[in-house]
Protein backbone atom coordinates (compact mmCIF):
# COMPACT_ATOMS: atom_id res chain seq x y z
CA UNK A 1 0.00 0.00 0.00
CA UNK A 2 1.57 3.29 -1.05
CA UNK A 3 0.74 6.10 1.31
CA UNK A 4 2.97 8.83 -0.05
CA UNK A 5 4.68 9.84 -3.21
CA UNK A 6 7.95 10.78 -1.70
CA UNK A 7 11.08 11.71 -3.60
CA UNK A 8 13.37 11.51 -0.58
CA UNK A 9 15.47 8.36 -1.31
CA UNK A 10 15.54 7.29 2.37
CA UNK A 11 11.83 7.45 3.01
CA UNK A 12 11.00 6.24 -0.49
CA UNK A 13 12.61 2.91 0.42
CA UNK A 14 10.41 2.68 3.52
CA UNK A 15 7.34 3.30 1.38
CA UNK A 16 8.40 0.52 -1.03
CA UNK A 17 8.95 -1.93 1.84
CA UNK A 18 5.54 -1.06 3.31
CA UNK A 19 3.99 -1.60 -0.09
CA UNK A 20 5.66 -4.98 -0.65
CA UNK A 21 4.78 -6.14 2.84
CA UNK A 22 1.15 -5.23 2.28
CA UNK A 23 1.03 -7.04 -1.09
CA UNK A 24 2.68 -10.16 0.34
CA UNK A 25 0.38 -10.11 3.37
CA UNK A 26 -2.62 -9.86 1.08
CA UNK A 27 -1.33 -12.90 -0.84
CA UNK A 28 -0.99 -14.83 2.41
CA UNK A 29 -4.58 -13.90 3.32
CA UNK A 30 -5.92 -15.18 -0.01
CA UNK A 31 -3.83 -18.35 0.30
CA UNK A 32 -5.22 -19.00 3.78
CA UNK A 33 -8.81 -18.46 2.59
CA UNK A 34 -8.18 -20.91 -0.24
CA UNK A 35 -7.15 -23.46 2.38
CA UNK A 36 -10.24 -22.68 4.47
CA UNK A 37 -12.77 -22.75 1.64
CA UNK A 38 -13.02 -25.29 -1.11
CA UNK A 39 -15.23 -23.22 -3.38
CA UNK A 40 -13.87 -20.13 -5.12
CA UNK A 41 -17.23 -18.42 -4.64
CA UNK A 42 -16.86 -18.71 -0.85
CA UNK A 43 -13.36 -17.21 -0.96
CA UNK A 44 -14.69 -14.39 -3.16
CA UNK A 45 -17.55 -13.70 -0.75
CA UNK A 46 -15.21 -13.69 2.22
CA UNK A 47 -12.79 -11.26 0.53
CA UNK A 48 -15.70 -8.98 -0.40
CA UNK A 49 -17.00 -8.98 3.19
CA UNK A 50 -13.56 -8.26 4.61
CA UNK A 51 -13.16 -5.44 2.11
CA UNK A 52 -16.56 -4.04 3.07
CA UNK A 53 -15.51 -3.98 6.74
CA UNK A 54 -12.37 -2.08 5.70
CA UNK A 55 -14.25 0.29 3.38
CA UNK A 56 -16.76 1.48 5.97
CA UNK A 57 -13.81 2.56 8.14
CA UNK A 58 -11.46 3.71 5.39
CA UNK A 59 -13.90 6.33 4.10
CA UNK A 60 -13.36 8.55 7.15
CA UNK A 61 -9.61 8.40 6.63
CA UNK A 62 -10.09 9.12 2.93
CA UNK A 63 -12.35 12.13 3.48
CA UNK A 64 -10.11 13.55 6.21
CA UNK A 65 -6.85 13.14 4.29
CA UNK A 66 -8.05 14.06 0.83
CA UNK A 67 -10.30 16.94 1.96
CA UNK A 68 -12.33 16.38 -1.20
CA UNK A 69 -15.68 18.05 -1.70
CA UNK A 70 -18.93 16.24 -2.17
CA UNK A 71 -19.35 14.88 -5.70
CA UNK A 72 -22.19 16.26 -7.81
CA UNK A 73 -22.58 13.25 -10.09
CA UNK A 74 -21.79 9.55 -10.32
CA UNK A 75 -19.23 10.42 -12.95
CA UNK A 76 -17.39 12.70 -10.49
CA UNK A 77 -17.53 9.96 -7.84
CA UNK A 78 -16.05 7.37 -10.21
CA UNK A 79 -13.28 9.81 -11.16
CA UNK A 80 -12.60 10.54 -7.51
CA UNK A 81 -12.29 6.85 -6.69
CA UNK A 82 -9.85 6.33 -9.55
CA UNK A 83 -7.80 9.52 -9.41
CA UNK A 84 -7.75 10.26 -5.69
CA UNK A 85 -8.54 7.08 -3.71
CA UNK A 86 -6.67 4.53 -5.83
CA UNK A 87 -3.73 6.90 -6.13
CA UNK A 88 -3.73 7.49 -2.39
CA UNK A 89 -4.00 3.87 -1.26
CA UNK A 90 -2.56 1.81 -4.11
CA UNK A 91 -0.38 4.29 -5.97
CA UNK A 92 -2.10 3.70 -9.31
CA UNK A 93 -4.69 5.64 -11.29
CA UNK A 94 -7.16 3.49 -13.22
CA UNK A 95 -8.82 4.99 -16.26
CA UNK A 96 -12.58 5.48 -15.99
CA UNK A 97 -15.28 4.95 -18.55
CA UNK A 98 -19.03 5.20 -18.30
CA UNK A 99 -20.66 2.08 -19.64
CA UNK A 100 -24.39 2.85 -19.52
CA UNK A 101 -26.68 5.36 -21.17
CA UNK A 102 -28.31 5.94 -17.75
CA UNK A 103 -24.95 7.19 -16.45
CA UNK A 104 -24.84 4.92 -13.41
CA UNK A 105 -22.41 2.22 -14.58
CA UNK A 106 -18.68 2.80 -14.69
CA UNK A 107 -15.57 0.78 -15.37
CA UNK A 108 -12.24 1.30 -13.72
CA UNK A 109 -9.53 -0.11 -15.97
CA UNK A 110 -6.29 -0.97 -14.24
CA UNK A 111 -3.19 -1.19 -16.41
CA UNK A 112 -1.23 -2.04 -13.30
CA UNK A 113 -2.56 -3.76 -10.22
CA UNK A 114 -0.04 -3.69 -7.38
CA UNK A 115 -1.96 -6.33 -5.43
CA UNK A 116 -0.90 -8.97 -7.97
CA UNK A 117 2.75 -7.93 -8.23
CA UNK A 118 3.89 -11.32 -6.94
CA UNK A 119 1.20 -13.46 -8.55
CA UNK A 120 1.98 -15.01 -11.93
CA UNK A 121 -1.25 -16.89 -12.58
CA UNK A 122 -4.11 -18.54 -10.76
CA UNK A 123 -3.84 -22.30 -10.29
CA UNK A 124 -6.07 -24.23 -12.73
CA UNK A 125 -8.28 -25.45 -9.86
CA UNK A 126 -8.90 -21.84 -8.76
CA UNK A 127 -10.14 -20.53 -12.09
CA UNK A 128 -13.15 -18.71 -10.57
CA UNK A 129 -11.19 -16.99 -7.83
CA UNK A 130 -11.46 -13.19 -7.83
CA UNK A 131 -8.04 -12.70 -6.29
CA UNK A 132 -8.53 -8.98 -5.63
CA UNK A 133 -12.18 -9.16 -4.60
CA UNK A 134 -11.29 -7.34 -1.39
CA UNK A 135 -11.11 -4.16 -3.47
CA UNK A 136 -14.77 -4.53 -4.52
CA UNK A 137 -15.84 -4.75 -0.89
CA UNK A 138 -13.68 -1.74 0.06
CA UNK A 139 -15.27 0.42 -2.64
CA UNK A 140 -18.80 -0.81 -1.82
CA UNK A 141 -18.35 -0.20 1.91
CA UNK A 142 -16.82 3.24 1.47
CA UNK A 143 -19.58 4.32 -0.91
CA UNK A 144 -22.30 3.03 1.38
CA UNK A 145 -21.13 5.32 4.19
CA UNK A 146 -21.56 8.35 1.94
CA UNK A 147 -25.03 7.07 1.01
CA UNK A 148 -24.13 5.71 -2.39
CA UNK A 149 -25.41 2.15 -2.72
CA UNK A 150 -23.42 0.35 -5.39
CA UNK A 151 -22.64 -3.06 -6.80
CA UNK A 152 -18.95 -3.55 -7.39
CA UNK A 153 -17.52 -6.55 -9.24
CA UNK A 154 -14.55 -7.61 -11.30
CA UNK A 155 -15.60 -7.67 -14.96
CA UNK A 156 -12.20 -8.65 -16.36
CA UNK A 157 -9.02 -9.84 -14.75
CA UNK A 158 -5.56 -10.14 -16.27
CA UNK A 159 -4.90 -13.01 -13.86
CA UNK A 160 -7.60 -14.91 -15.73
CA UNK A 161 -6.12 -14.17 -19.13
CA UNK A 162 -8.22 -11.09 -19.91
CA UNK A 163 -6.53 -8.25 -21.76
CA UNK A 164 -7.09 -5.81 -18.89
CA UNK A 165 -8.28 -5.75 -15.30
CA UNK A 166 -11.65 -4.03 -15.05
CA UNK A 167 -13.73 -3.24 -11.97
CA UNK A 168 -17.38 -2.45 -12.63
CA UNK A 169 -19.27 -0.04 -10.37
CA UNK A 170 -23.05 0.21 -10.73
CA UNK A 171 -24.70 2.92 -8.67
CA UNK A 172 -28.04 1.56 -7.60
CA UNK A 173 -30.16 4.61 -6.93
CA UNK A 174 -30.98 7.70 -8.87
CA UNK A 175 -28.36 10.39 -8.23
CA UNK A 176 -31.00 12.82 -6.90
CA UNK A 177 -32.21 10.31 -4.27
CA UNK A 178 -28.95 10.53 -2.39
CA UNK A 179 -29.27 11.54 1.25
CA UNK A 180 -27.04 14.35 2.43
CA UNK A 181 -24.47 13.28 4.94
CA UNK A 182 -21.74 15.76 4.27
CA UNK A 183 -21.98 19.54 4.20
CA UNK A 184 -19.06 20.35 1.91
Ligand code: MYR
Pocket residue numbers: 058059062068069070071072077080081085086089090135138139142143146182
Ligand atom coordinates in the same frame (compact mmCIF):
# COMPACT_ATOMS: atom_id res chain seq x y z
C1 MYR B 1 -18.84 12.43 -1.73
O1 MYR B 1 -19.48 12.77 -2.72
O2 MYR B 1 -19.33 12.47 -0.58
C2 MYR B 1 -17.44 11.92 -1.90
C3 MYR B 1 -17.49 10.48 -2.29
C4 MYR B 1 -16.13 9.88 -2.19
C5 MYR B 1 -16.19 8.40 -2.40
C6 MYR B 1 -14.83 7.84 -2.24
C7 MYR B 1 -14.85 6.36 -2.14
C8 MYR B 1 -13.49 5.87 -1.77
C9 MYR B 1 -13.31 4.44 -2.12
C10 MYR B 1 -12.00 3.94 -1.62
C11 MYR B 1 -11.44 2.92 -2.56
C12 MYR B 1 -10.05 2.53 -2.18
C13 MYR B 1 -9.53 1.50 -3.13
C14 MYR B 1 -8.11 1.17 -2.89
